[in-house]
Amino acid sequence: xxxxxxxxxxxxxxxxxxAADEMDANHDLTKDTTPIDKSKITPTEGEKVHIVDDAIKxxxxxxxxxxxxxxxxxxxxxxxxxxxxxETGGKQGHGSILPxxxxxxxLKMRALDRKTKGxxxxxxxxxxxxxxxxxxxxxxxDSEGLKIMNTEQTGRSDPRGEVDCFSDLRSDDELLEExxxxxxxxxxxxxxxxxxxxxxGSTVEYKxxxxxxxxxxxxxxxxxxxxxxxxxxxASSGTAAEYYNVTESRINWLSTGFQFSFIIAAPFVILTLxxxxxxxxxxxxxxxxxxxxxxxxxxxxxxxxxxxxxLMFGQILTGLAQPFVLAAPxxxxxxxxxxxxxxxxxxxxxxxxxxxxxxxxxxxxxxxDKPSDIPNLVLYVSIxxxxxxxxxxxxxxxPPTLVSHSGATAKQPLLPSLKFLFTSREFYQISITFTIxxxxxxxxxxxxxxxxxxxxxSEDEAGIGGALLIVVGLVTSAVxxxxxxxxxxxxxxxxxxxxxxxxAYLAFTWAPQTRSLAAPYAILAILGAAxxxxxxxxxxxIIELTHPVSPEVTSTIMWTGGQLLGGIFxxxxxxxxAPKSAEDVDDGGNRPPGNLYRALVFQTVVACFAxxxxxxxxxxxxxxxxxMRRVEADREAEARxxxxxxxxxA
Numbered sequence: 001x002x003x004x005x006x007x008x009x010x011x012x013x014x015x016x017x018x019a020a021d022e023m024d025a026n027h028d029l030t031k032d033t034t035p036i037d038k039s040k041i042t043p044t045e046g047e048k049v050h051i052v053d054d055a056i057k058x059x060x061x062x063x064x065x066x067x068x069x070x071x072x073x074x075x076x077x078x079x080x081x082x083x084x085x086x087e088t089g090g091k092q093g094h095g096s097i098l099p100x101x102x103x104x105x106x107l108k109m110r111a112l113d114r115k116t117k118g119x120x121x122x123x124x125x126x127x128x129x130x131x132x133x134x135x136x137x138x139x140x141x142d143s144e145g146l147k148i149m150n151t152e153q154t155g156r157s158d159p160r161g162e163v164d165c166f167s168d169l170r171s172d173d174e175l176l177e178e179x180x181x182x183x184x185x186x187x188x189x190x191x192x193x194x195x196x197x198x199x200x201g202s203t204v205e206y207k208x209x210x211x212x213x214x215x216x217x218x219x220x221x222x223x224x225x226x227x228x229x230x231x232x233x234x235a236s237s238g239t240a241a242e243y244y245n246v247t248e249s250r251i252n253w254l255s256t257g258f259q260f261s262f263i264i265a266a267p268f269v270i271l272t273l274x275x276x277x278x279x280x281x282x283x284x285x286x287x288x289x290x291x292x293x294x295x296x297x298x299x300x301x302x303x304x305x306x307x308x309x310x311l312m313f314g315q316i317l318t319g320l321a322q323p324f325v326l327a328a329p330x331x332x333x334x335x336x337x338x339x340x341x342x343x344x345x346x347x348x349x350x351x352x353x354x355x356x357x358x359x360x361x362x363x364x365x366x367x368x369d370k371p372s373d374i375p376n377l378v379l380y381v382s383i384x385x386x387x388x389x390x391x392x393x394x395x396x397x398x399p400p401t402l403v404s405h406s407g408a409t410a411k412q413p414l415l416p417s418l419k420f421l422f423t424s425r426e427f428y429q430i431s432i433t434f435t436i437x438x439x440x441x442x443x444x445x446x447x448x449x450x451x452x453x454x455x456x457x458s459e460d461e462a463g464i465g466g467a468l469l470i471v472v473g474l475v476t477s478a479v480x481x482x483x484x485x486x487x488x489x490x491x492x493x494x495x496x497x498x499x500x501x502x503x504a505y506l507a508f509t510w511a512p513q514t515r516s517l518a519a520p521y522a523i524l525a526i527l528g529a530a531x532x533x534x535x536x537x538x539x540x541x542i543i544e545l546t547h548p549v550s551p552e553v554t555s556t557i558m559w560t561g562g563q564l565l566g567g568i569f570x571x572x573x574x575x576x577x578a579p580k581s582a583e584d585v586d587d588g589g590n591r592p593p594g595n596l597y598r599a600l601v602f603q604t605v606v607a608c609f610a611x612x613x614x615x616x617x618x619x620x621x622x623x624x625x626x627x628m629r630r631v632e633a634d635r636e637a638e639a640r641x642x643x644x645x646x647x648x649x650a
Contacts, residue, residue: 212336215278215395216345219332220352221388222285222325225381227356229293229318230258232381235361235449235463236368243371245305248450249574254315255446256570261319262326262563266556269323273552274414278332279397285324286389292317293382300378326353326559330539330551336399338634343485347477347536354532357445358470361463417549421557426545426625429613430494431558434538436610437501438562440603441531443569445469447596450577452520454592455512465517469524473532480533490541491626493534494614500530505607509600513590547629569606573599 233240237251244251272281292314299310329349333342368377412420421427444451448469449462457465484493504527511519542558543551573596580594591597618626 211396212399214391215282215332215336216349218282218391218395219278219325219329219349222282222289222392223329223349223352224356224359225289225385225388226285226318226322226325227353228360228381229289229296229315229356229385230255230322231357231360231445231466232364232377234357234446235364235466236374236377236459237449238453238459239368239371240374243305243374244308244311246308250308252446252450252570252574254312255442256567257312257316258319258322259442259563259567259570261316262323263560265320265323266327266560269327270414270553270556272324273328273331273556274550277335277398278328279395281324281328281331282392282395285321286392288317288321288324289385289389292319292321293378293385297375297378297382300375306375322353323556323559323563326350327552327556330543330555334543334551340485343536343540344481346540347481350536350539351474351477351532354441354445354470355474358467358474361445361448361466361470365459365463412549414553417553420549421546421554424546424625425622426617427542427554429617430538430542430545431561432613433498433610434535434542434558435561435565436606437531437534438559439565439569440505440607442562442566443573443603446566446570447573447599450594451596451600452512454578454580454586454595455515456586457512457517457520461517465520465524468521469528470532471528472525473528473530476529477533477536481536484537488628488631490537490544490628491617493537494541495617497530497534497537498611498614501527501534502604502607502611504530505604509597509604512595512600513597515588541628544628544630545626547633569603572602576602 233251233254237248241248241251269281272284294314295317296311296314299307299314302310329346332349333345337345364377367380368374445466448466449459452462452465453459480493484490504523508520508523508527511523514520539555539558542554543549546554576596576598578591578593578595578597584593586592
């Protein structure tokens, strides 16, 4: 309502002076210039009035330019004053004129252009203006990446009509919380498109790229090299101890320190993979490998017996490099592969790690037949590590477009992820068994020579046994992984293989005592086949159960546990080693001097302890806990895309 103290010459909005229900219906505001009660005035919609000597005159009579603007506005706006005058016979009586604020005008909206890149949020702005400043404002704000569109209809069944914006955004991840504007965090791809939803009437198509093989091969090479560094002296522990003028127990510390380094690097690995992805992690590993290997070589060449302290420092650096590539395969396969190839990709990269150990145990004794050959052994390994590390700096950081729905789905932040994992019964059931088996494998691989040598096996024969353990496992995994990947029979495979692994450790307890190659080689082959085919299945299955927890979190935690237990098992086994003096000789019995029989019994007991946990998965009313979340998310996304395509064709 207009203030009664308004002064002459003051311009006020028509809205501020409306009182149509109290005004005389026959009063013509556009012509009457006599003083009237200002508190009972309702001008025509959209007009502005001028106070002249206590008289109210339309602004259009005082300013001709404003009259022209009103005429243009009345021509543009459906349901304007002039059009209503035609409909009512030119009479503006009481009940025929609506106040201006009730008039529905065309709605102008700005939405993100589909070509806009780097979009992170979706915004739709609406502006309703009552004069020509509306058009000027819209024109001034029109810019690249924005579209100005008119909408004059409401109640559409299809919300994608005139407004070219994202729709149907949702997430299959129960753990994620809603973000602003109703869009879940990470629901958009790197190009600003949503995960597998219709965008402007079209559907986002997922695509895999051939360049993914470059990064996969690089991960394979680095895992081979880092494991080769770990077991460089495992099959030649006696020769290495003689060259460096130390005991075999100190040589064992090269392996133990390597594994404990994993624990130190684990938090940095999780942060690197979680924030930067696999590529920065691969580069970090390459840098550490280059430094560690050449420091090892420099320390080995320092003096007649080398510098064991420098050797240990270089070994620790290579140990710090291991988690950056050992925990990266699941993250890499999740980013670059679909659910039809993730298990095979994870198997290829993860199992390359023990392949490097097999090469170390097979080639090491041939390259270092005597103590004076140790420097050349370290040099050859350093050259191989350098050649394998350089291509890491050219790996693409991420696919150009989305590869799969689950791969592009936002992952949980670190703290909620850790809280979820450590309150998940299924995670404990799987991780306990996995970490124990990894620790036992690391201990057995590191001490294979010391397990067999007291029974008159040579270093070459012990090296072949260690290589057989790994090679047969790799071949078996290459056969079983694609089958399991296709059938998704993760749980069945785990429950079938875990008891076999435990039985193999049990049988190996007495294998060295036979003093023949057949028994140790056969049992090591079975142990390798069961263990290696189990590793990628467990890694992928735990990611399925914990989705959308980021893969690097689960894999790093589980590998860290395995490395920690491996180092502890080596120390325990070394403590359980039978004493041996210079005067002691092998008498051909079952307990020769320096034997590790008690250590073999210890690892058998631990292996049997690991069996029941995965066997109880899905039992006792916990069937919901073994649901494969990631596979179901991909299937639902595929069904939505097909539905969008069918509606678009219809």
